[in-house]
Amino acid sequence: MRKVVLVLVAFISIQFYAQNASEYRAERDKVHNLVHTKLKVDFDFDKQTMNGEAWVTAKPHFYASDRLVLDAKAMVIHSITMDSKPLNFNYDDFQIIINLPKKYKRDEQFTVYIKYTAQPEKVKQKGSAAITSAKGLYFINPTGIDKTKPTQIWTQGETEASSCWFPTIDAPNQKTSQEIYITVPNKYVTLSNGRLENQKNNSDGTRTDYWNFTQKHTPYLFFMGIGEYEIIKDSYKDIPVDYYVEKEYAPYAKEIFGKTPEMLAFFSKITGIEYPWNKYAQIVGRDYVSGAMENTTAVIHGEQAYQTPGELIDGNRQENTIAHEAFHHWFGDLVTTESWSNLTLNESFANYSEYLWREYKYGKDDADAHLFTAIQGYKSGQNYDKHLVRFYYDDKEDMFDAVSYNKGGAILHMLRSYVGDAAFFEALNKYLTDFKYQVAEVHQLRLVFEEITGKDLNWFFNQWYFGNGHPKLDISYDYNELRKTVTVNVYQTQSEEFKFPLAIDIFEEGKQTRHEVFVDRKESSFTLPYTKQPKLIQINADGVLLCDINENKVLSDYIFQLKNAKSYMHKREALLELIDKQDDNDAFDAVANALNDSFYLIRKLALENINLINKFSKRQAIDKIKQMASNDPKTVVQAAAIETLGKLTDPELKPIFVKGLQSPSYSVIGKSLVSLYYIDKPLAVAKSKELPDEVKKIIATPLTRIYLEENDEEELTFIAGNVISGMYLSQDRNTQSLYKKAYDKIAEGNNSRAIQNLVNDIVNKGKQYKQYGFHNVGIDLMKKMVKTQQSANKSNKIKNIAIIQDAMTRLLE
Incomplete structure (x- = not known):
């Protein structure tokens, strides 16, 4: 699963990121093993229920x-039988305890038949920040009342919500084949x-589709998607x-989605395991509860995947997610975490696949920039004290966080760097081969890497997988001009002691020398030679180590670093430092020179921050920017x-x-x-006013800025549909402020259509994010x-109040 990070800035509290270390979370005991699951289902759209029949084949584990x-x-259980004979059972709305006709021995299979009705709207379990709901089965606009939205049904099983629509042993350490x-x-x-x-056409205007999956996978990966869709055909090999x-x-x-076949080919090549399933389909679901989900051979994406050419030319915002879910078909689907505590075996690998794909497709700078953003996501949250493999947590949903995803991906990048590419990918191949169609835990991953490399890796896994935090380094330098050496002093300021390889680059005039050292204590010193007085010493020169670095640098250091550093991370660091010092001519010139950088994100960052005050003295830079406005190869x-x-x-x-x-x-137009x-x-x-509606929708924020300044009453109806997202889902404070201004203007205005659009959006968002308490925020707003x-x-006061009060009633239903 690739989560959607929602910054509901007004009301998501810190409690969603808190850990409760009071209860040990073990792998679920295997009393029985699932063997096969056969389902027959049909739907009552008006009641939002599903009529089901299940044949569950299982056997005792030991x-x-x-x-x-x-x-x-939350099901209605109508009957349970075996060989047409009724079985006694107890049901408490969460589990069915079925009395079997005899005591079955280890590996002695049996099949029970269950006739039931699934009632997803009565499910009581809650979702998480990553997966915003957990009722398993979702009816979207089932009665067709909303003319702006299609009728759809889709399922979401992770973590343990498949059991909301069919009876099963809903644990990640189970594997079963299936028919539906x-x-x-x-x-x-x-x-x-x-x-x-x-497919069979029935006499009542319905059709029965028979889907068969003969390989084994875990219950949370079961999927159904239903709706009026066009099916666009593509292929990878056959x-x-x-x-x-x-x-x-x-x-x-x-x-x-068209890069999917190339992704499957690339991931098959680097793992040495040919894509292991018989198809690969992707579907887009309305009102989906997360970013996407790796259901085996049937991935679902949220509607943010929908883009038009005017957006795609700026960059496919779903491409990372497409790669992420594809790689899950090896890590998560083929080999599955045995418990949610070991979720890193699924999500960290899928997260790192985004780096691997971007490195292959777009180059190392692009991949490093993506990794840098992911690491910042980890560092900006309340994540330092969390272990990657976490046996103590409040709820399994807590595992879906920036540690399991972002930090886990960065740790795999460090492991790859330490053992080398050849050993890294050979170890992945062995891990996937040894545990295919099975479950695994992190210790087994470690043992595979140790077998391949011949290295003891306990130290690495203990500190990065079973520990928390990351190194925080104070760096100082002692020069000996007689011996022409520099001693690099590395002091770890965090409470935990880390061991790690560290790359140090010494830049002399026209020369760069890489030194690989190994830090194995709180205070370490490394004496390194030079020929001429170094222009710069770059710590963590390859950008691989997950860490924070504190060192004293002066303006000339940053100017040299921006021009000569190889990694995106160090160029970015230098550029941000120089941006604040542009009153100095040398600093301004360095920022202006960054407009020529080969990597587009450095050019973009320089453009967004260059200081053009006293523009007449900066004509050369302005001329360069004018050329970039028309000719830069990147539209962003x-x-x-x-x-x-x-x-x-x-x-x-x-x-x-x-x-x-x-x-x-569209970004250029806006x-x-x-x-x-x-x-x-x-x-x-x-x-x-001449823009097509689809373009206006995409560039809503710049249009809102214009229409508010123009005091354009006619466009308030358009603005109203974007207010809540702008106020609560944007991370940009200027955008939040803009839409707060729009909310105030509509709330105190006379435009009934704008008020209707605004309260409709409040109701929709209130229901979508109810578990976060946003329905209460919506009521307060109204x-x-x-x-x-x-x-x-x-003049419309009475009408407007009635519109708002009706919306409040709908939100409280």
């Missing part, structure tokens, strides 16, 4: 048993795991690769250049902004409109709107 315990949440017969109205297509063996999308996005499906850099030029409010730049409105890139607005308001407003309207002297 000890003989005459009782089978299955997880089954899905009966739906003829207008819908279905998707499930494995192969679609046949394996079908299909994309299930709504008709509107069918023309763009291959632009969105073009957009940044246009935004920077817009700050000059120079009428001579108008042709650049007008030209930008013809760009295929920045061009705002820049044009500040030099020719009537033209910018007129151009904005109460304030009522008070504001009551005190206003507006």
Whole structure:
């Protein structure tokens, strides 16, 4: 699973990141082992229930048993039989305890039949920050009342929610093959795991699709997807690769998902394990509860995957997720974590696959930038005290955090660097081969790496997998000019003592020398030779070590570092330091020179922060930015250049902004409109009105800025649909402030259509994020709107209050 990080800034509290170390979380005992699961299902769309029949084949794990315990949440159990004979059972709304007709011995299989009704709306378990709901089976617009949204059904099993729609042993250490017969109205297509063996048309206008999956996987990976989809066909070798999308996005499906076959080929090559399943399908689900999910052969993505060419030209925002879920088909699906405590075996590998893919496809700078962002995500949260392998936690959902994902990926990068590429990938191959179709724990991964490398790796796994935190280093230097040596002093300031390899680069005039040292104590010193006085000493020169570094550098050090450092991380560090010192001519020149950097993110960062005050003395830099606005190979850099030029409010730049409105890139269009607005308001407003609705929706934030400044009542209806996302889901404070201003204007205004759009969005978001208490935030927002309207002297006051009060009632239902 690739989670969506939601920054619900107004109300998500620290409690979602807290750990409770009071209870040990063990692997679930294996009393019985699942062997095969056969299901027949159909649906009551009005009641949002599912009629099910299940044939569960199992066998005792070791000890003989005459009782089978299955997880089954919030179901109505109609009957349970074996060989047509009823079985006695007890059911408490969470588990069925079935009395078997005899005591079955180890490896003696039996099959029980269960007729039941699944009631997902009555499920009581809650989701997490990563997976926002846990009712297993989801009906989207089931009655078709919402004309803006299609009717769909999809499932989400991780962590233990598959048992909300079929009885099973809902634990990651179980593996079972499966069959599913899905009966739906003829207008819908279905998707499930494995192969679609046949379809049967029924006399009542329905159709039954038979999906068969003969290989073994864990219950949380079972999947059904149902809706009116176009199926776009693709392939990897002779394996079908299909994309299930709504008709509107069918023309763009291959632009969105089309790198999937190449990903499967790449991951097959680096693991040495050919893609192990018989198909690969991806489907997009409305109102999906996370980023995406790696259901075996049937991946589901949230609707953020939908993009048009004007967005895709700026970069496919779903590409990392597509790679992440694909790699799960080796790490997570083929070999599965035996317990949620060992979730790193699933999610850390999938997280690191994003680096591997980007390194292969776009180069090391791009991959390093992605890893840097991931590490910052880990460091910015309350994660320092958490272990990667965590046997003590409050809830299994807590494991889906920036430690299991981001830090785990960074740890794999360090392990790869330490053992070398050849050993790293050979160890992955052995791990996947030894444990295919099975479950594993981290100790087994360690033993595989030790067998391949011949190295003892207890120290590495103990501190990185079974420990917490990361090194925090104070660095100092002692020079001996007579001996021409420099002693690098490394002092660890954190309470834990780490051991780690460390790369140190010494830069002399025209020469760079790499030194590999090993830090094995709190205070370490390394004496290194040089020929001429070093221009710079770069610690963690390869950027591999997960750490914080404190050292004293002066302006000239950062100027040299920006020009000569090899890694994105060090270039970025230097650039950010110089940005604050641009009153110095040398610092400004260094920032301006960064506009020529070979890596687009450095160019973009320089553009966003270059100081063009006293613009007449900086004409050369401005001329360069004008060229970049039209000619940079990356449209996101073009957009940044246009935004920077817009700050000059120079009428001579108008042709650049007008030209930008013809760009295929939506980001360029948005920045061009705002820049044009500040030099020719009537033209910018007129151009904005000509934009197609789909473009306006994508560039809502710059348009909102323009329409608010223009006091454009006509456009408040458009603005209203974006207010809540802007206020609560954006991480940018300027965006939050902008949409707070929009909320206030609509709340105190007379535009009934805008008020209706705003409260509809509040209701939708309130229900979507109810578990975080956002329904209460929504009620408070609407109460304030009522008070504001009551005190206003507006012609539509009574109508507006009625609209708001009706929305409050809907949110409380």
